[in-house]
Amino acid sequence: MRYSIVILAALVSGSVFAETPRDFLSRFETEAGAPAVAERGARFFSDKHGSDWSCSTCHTARPTQPGRHDKTGKTIAPLAPAANTERFTRAAKVDKWFRRNCNDVVGRECSAGEKADVLAWLLTLK
Ligand code: HEC
Numbered sequence: 001m002r003y004s005i006v007i008l009a010a011l012v013s014g015s016v017f018a019e020t021p022r023d024f025l026s027r028f029e030t031e032a033g034a035p036a037v038a039e040r041g042a043r044f045f046s047d048k049h050g051s052d053w054s055c056s057t058c059h060t061a062r063p064t065q066p067g068r069h070d071k072t073g074k075t076i077a078p079l080a081p082a083a084n085t086e087r088f089t090r091a092a093k094v095d096k097w098f099r100r101n102c103n104d105v106v107g108r109e110c111s112a113g114e115k116a117d118v119l120a121w122l123l124t125l126k
Contacts, residue, residue, distance in 0.1 A: 005043070021081045021088035025119050031112035041121030044114055049106045057100075064125050080125040088119065 024096035029036055045055040045063075058076055059067040064083040067076035078084040088094055110118075 003041065018089050019091065021119060021123060023118060024088045024091075024094060025123065028112045028116035028119065033115050034113060034116075036113075036116035036120035038117065038120040038124050041114075041117030041119070042118060045118055045121060051105055051107065053105050055105060080122045081084070082123075082126050087122075 008055060025036060045059075048054045053070060056063075057070050059079045063079035066078055068074070069076055077086075079087060081087045098115055099109055102108065102114075
């Protein structure tokens with residue numbers, strides 16, 4: 001009985017499905033079939049890819065700091081896991097925002113390799 005309550009609590013809090021940024025990095029690297037290159041991720045993040053925005057427009061060039069949404073002016077919590085332990089722990093959130101933000105900036109979904117590079121770079125930030 002007590003055991004099932006623990007399981008239920010874990011399910012409700014979502015911790016059973018919690019992942020770490022490292023889990024996401026290895027998943028993207030496996031999908032891409034190649035190791036990530038953090039430096040390439042840094043360039044990808046600051047590049048406008050021919051649009052008005054880069055990732056750093058909203059997340060800043062130093063994503064250990066809070067960002068600011070370029071359109072709504074709303075504050076965005078830091079994207080780097082070192083500064084925000086909630087980042088890259090929920091697949092639904094990671095997938096949703098990679099899809100939306102990549103479409104806005106790059107005009108298409110990011111490839112697994114691009115996601116791996118960006119995440120590898122974010123993980124170098126302290
Ligand atoms: C127009 C503003 C804007 C731009 C440009 C932008 N983002 Fe975001 N991003 C957001 C907002 C808003 C959220 C969701 C709110 C939050 O999580 O704080 C978010 C969340 C994310 C997340 C979710 C991470 C997590 O686990 O919480 C990822 C990943 C992400 N962005 C990556 C990118 C990448 C990569 C780029 C460039 C291709 C980019 N963003 C460009 C506004 C932006």
